[in-house]
Amino acid sequence: MSQNVIETHNLSKHFGPVKALDQVNLIVNKGTTTGLVGPNGAGKTTLFSLLCGFLKPTSGSIQVLGHHADSAHIRGRISILPQDATLLKSLPVGKQLSMLAELQGMNKKAAQSEAVRVLKLVDLYQSFNQLPERLSHGMLKRVAIAQALMGEPEIIMLDEPTAGLDPNTSDAIKAVIRKLGQTSTIIISSHNLEVIEDLCEKIIILRKGQLHSHEMVADLTSRTKALTFKLDKDPEANVADIFKSLPLVTAVKLGQPGQHRMVVYFKDDGESMAEIEIIKCMAVAGVTYREMVRGERLQDTVSDRMR
């Protein structure tokens, strides 16, 4: 079978005068975990809905697992966790998942084992008999993810899988997604670029309905000549001026308060002298750091591209 599990050709979706998607050409390879990013209204949800066959294109074409997006051949092989997944309040979690599995065509016994399997995957088997109204926001999110995993889909699309979760629950969800990424192709739509950088090998950037870029996360972040520092504390505002006085430094970006981050951009002199000068200057300026990475973090690179 082709290694391309998703292919779109000049894909457009218009809502009246609004071009939600405009001539998008995309290829997603089997087994990759891809981030889908773009400002509000860029077309991310529209793309997900088209890939799932919930919407029909205005023009252009989509192939999912070698079939049209609305083909019966891909039913159950692609799944989506919508941003605001909802469950019936008064039916136990396990029962709801079993019912959904039956709707996918499983018999009662198989459906029950499938509900158990997916709840175990998200570490929520103990909630099998609980009502959704008794579960926390993070647990409900995990149930929704469990729902998206039913029937072992080959492609899983997750819309903001960690939104509104505390750091520990978010880490637990990320661990589940990493595990799934070993066997499925995953697309994650999120405004949280740390999540994307953490989980995704590739990134698709949409802007105003058009494909801005589709590339390896590592290529995107390492292309810019920069050093990113994770500092012990937020730097003083005047620290930027100290670095800007170095001839090879072109710009300095300080993180938001609490991020303890500083990015120093430099001209490539071909001999890495700039990097040495910057590190020396850190010591002179009395700025201590825990971590130094070549290039930018995804949030710096992408936020510039989305403007």
Ligand SMILES: Nc1ncnc2c1ncn2[C@@H]1O[C@H](COP(=O)(O)OP(=O)(O)OP(=O)(O)O)[C@@H](O)[C@H]1O
């Ligand atoms: N059903 C619809 N009817 C009319 N316009 C729509 C519809 N769905 C989306 N749009 C418009 O299409 C554009 C893309 O919307 P979409 O929801 O795909 O963006 P998004 O990237 O998912 O945004 P967000 O980050 O805010 O979720 C927006 O201008 C939106 O208003």
